[in-house]
Amino acid sequence: MLNLRPLIRNHIWTNVGDGTTTSAWFDKWDEVCPISTIVTPRCIANAGFNMNTQLAEIYVHGEWMWPDSWISRFPVLLSLRNLVLVHTQQDKLEWRSRLGLRTEFSTFTVWDDLRQSQNEVLWSNVVWFSQAIPKHSFFMWLIVHKKLKTHDVMCKWNSSGNMNLNLLCCSLCTSGPDSHEHLFFECEFAAQVWNGVRDKACMDTIQNKWSVIFDFLVGIANSKKAIHVIAKLVVSAAAYFVWEERNRRLFTSKRRNKNQLVEVILSTVRMKLHTMRFKRSIQTARVLQEWMLPRGLLVADDECG
Structure with missing residues (x-):
């Protein structure tokens, strides 16, 4: 099962609500995520954050709380979409298909996205x-x-x-x-x-x-x-x-x-x-x-x- 993690990771997205249960570094809530693949753990620690930091802790009142120096060191962060945290809604995990469509999780959808498709055989x-x-x-x-x-x-x-x-x-x-x-x-x-x-x-x-x-x-x-x-x-x-x-x-x-x-x-x-x-x-x-x-x-x- 652990060997499937790299295949599954890019399909599991968070539909952000209040951001209190979404990992800032490890969850996928934007195309550039997870941020842990961009920003090193040392930089995260030096900025006063830890590995358990939630999205709501680094995005406050429409502003990112990380150091300005990160933008010059990791310019890809500029492409992060503008978030709107909705405090009356909880974060929700969703499955994103290989076509980029967000759908409800189902075993059929997962199997269809992960399997290797081939032409149908005559038999x-x-x-x-x-x-x-x-x-x-x-x-x-x-x-x-x-x-x-x-x-x-x-x-x-x-x-x-x-x-x-x-x-x-x-x-x-x-x-x-x-x-x-x-x-x-x-x-x-x-x-x-x-x-x-x-x-x-x-x-x-x-x-x-x-x-x-x-x-x-x-x-x-x-x-x-x-x-x-x-x-x-x-x-x-x-x-x-x-x-x-x-x-x-x-x-x-x-x-x-x-x-x-x-x-x-x-x-x-x-x-x-x-x-x-x-x-x-x-x-x-x-x-x-x-x-x-x-x-x-x-x-x-x-x-x-």
Whole structure:
């Protein structure tokens, strides 16, 4: 957190009221502030002030109380704006955005100002979309960046090369490698799970190969059609629960068969669909029938959301 201080400092400004709670030297209440970056602590002490001096103590009746010699030594002080202390108002901290706008503090504003902005990637709406299940979205983000701790990834961390090769086997089928590509969904067990759910997303012609599945999702990423939203939900849920089952078998003695996992995936997506609304059409009426959803979810004008 302390490492963020240099990034945050210039965004936190004081909207000066009576000046009694604003540090004269360390707070930012003007473009040239903080004054401590201009005037040295020795000069402050020699002028009879201390590090705890408040703004109201050095700006009295419209006059600066510091020595006249400071102006010649630190001419930038001449650019300080003329303050008007309002004794009936308290000082107030505000957030100034990177565009220079003063706004109320919020975590969203802080994050948006501090983060490094980049162009939106083509797959953003595959991972982050309004109908998504948050933990599934985060998991999909890990898959896209290949951040899952599969054995082939962890093997690269072992510089000695002495990792037991038996540990590299997939815990679901025990015959393939424990890797992103194998788990989603080339593994024999994972493929059976995928084959059990893909029809529900009208993806029955899509191969059980992650690159093919992902390319299909990128192609429909911005679509608001119900069937395309469902496709994204089904894929993310299938990947999430396959990974969960992989870990369950790797670290415990518990296991679920293919049919149980298929039912968990479909019931999870079905519960999410119960929270959505669908634009009334022949296609969405079929979707509701396919997923055994009440017709009350159909609306006349709004798209699913």
